[in-house]
Amino acid sequence: MLALFRTFIRTVEAGSFTAVARELNSSQPTVSRQIALLEDHLGCLLFQRTTRALTLTDDGRVFYDHAQRTVEAAAEAESAVGRRKGKPSGTLRLACAGVFGRLHVIPRLPRFRARYPDIEIALTMNDGFSDLVEEGIDLAIRVGETTDASLISRRIATSRRVLVATPEYLACHDAPRHPADLAGHDCIVYDRLLTGARWHFASSxxxxSVAVAGPVHVNNTEAVRACVLQGLGIGYTPIWHFIDGEIENGRLVVLLRDFEPPPQPISAVYPSRRFLPPKVRAAIDYFAAEFDLDPRLGITAV
Structure with a gap:
């Protein structure tokens, strides 16, 4: 429709279909048909046609003023979008798991804002997976495997998992030497459905894969850390939970070092690869670089 508006404006200014056709490298019948289409759409005549000249009707004069403003506004809108293409700006709707967000996303937001002052953050944190499309989320940082094939996923980091317990717990229970020994231990079971769990390991x-059980089941990953620190049992958890030096200062002991749990992927997930906004690309690259540089996390970017 904007193309018809532009043809109409140029016809008014040129004074004839033939002159406009020459400007547009088109034909007089084509220009005439375009004006007729616009008149049909509006339900009125814009020009009085004679063999010698075109004359604007009253409706044509009214429409000309509005058409000019519309075309100018459209040009300004296109220009504004063009200016934004190269500069990250606007509101970034970011989602992440509550614990990971509190420990590793929020502490990095000040540097992100300093680098990209034109980006505002709308942060959603929960332990479930947000529906990115339904909730209008631009970017989610997800911990664990992503299975939704309708979304684009880029792995930005990988975190080691470890098996840990307190010295106090181990003083009362022999340390396991093989994953099979876990059957005789109190294990902190992270299972939202509270239906049991299996822990997986790789070795020579x-x-x-072993089934584990224990007197404490939790549905929150931060609760695993808290229960382990209270001496309630053995925890199987990614090392990014322990940012206060619990392993280094001896508050926790890493078990079964010859049996490596599978690493936990951390991914940037977003709805579409097409026309990825600069604000989203900037956030993905920023967090990937941040996670790669922070040795506390035990994360190595992929």
């Missing part, structure tokens, strides 16, 4: 023996 190959892949090992």
């Amino acid at each position: 023996e190959g892949q090992i």
Whole structure:
């Protein structure tokens, strides 16, 4: 429709279909048909046509003023979008898990804002997966495997998992030497459905999977850390939970070092690869670089 508006404006200014056709490298019948289409759409005549001249009707004069403003506004809108393409700006709707967000996303937001002052943050934190499309989320930082094929996922980091317990717990229980020994231990079971759990390991023996149980089940990853620190049992958790030096200062002991749990992926997830806004690309690259540089996390960017 804007193209018809532009043709109409040029016809008014040129004074004839033939002159406009020459400007547009088109034909007089084509220009005439475009004006007729616009008149049909508006339900009125814009020009009085004679063999010698075109004359604007009253409706044509009214429409000309409005059409000019519309075309100018459209040009300004296109220009504004063009200016934004190269500069990250606007509101970034960011989602992440509550614990990971509190420990590793929020502490990095001040530097992000300093680098990109034209980006505002709307942060959603929960332990479930947000519906990115329904909730209008631009970017989610997800911990664990992503399975939604309708979304674009870029792995930005990988975190080691570890098996840990307190010295106090181990003073009362023999330290396990093999994953099979976990059957005789109190294990902190992270299971939202509270239906049991299996822990997985890799070693020179190959892949090992063992069923575990214990008196404490939790549905929050931060609760695993808290329960382990209270001596309630053995925890199986990514090392990014421990940012206060709990392992280095001996408050926690890493167990079964010869049996490596599979690493936990951390991914940037977003709805579409097409026309990725600069604000989203900037955030993905920023967090990938931040996670790669921070040795506390035990994260190595992929």
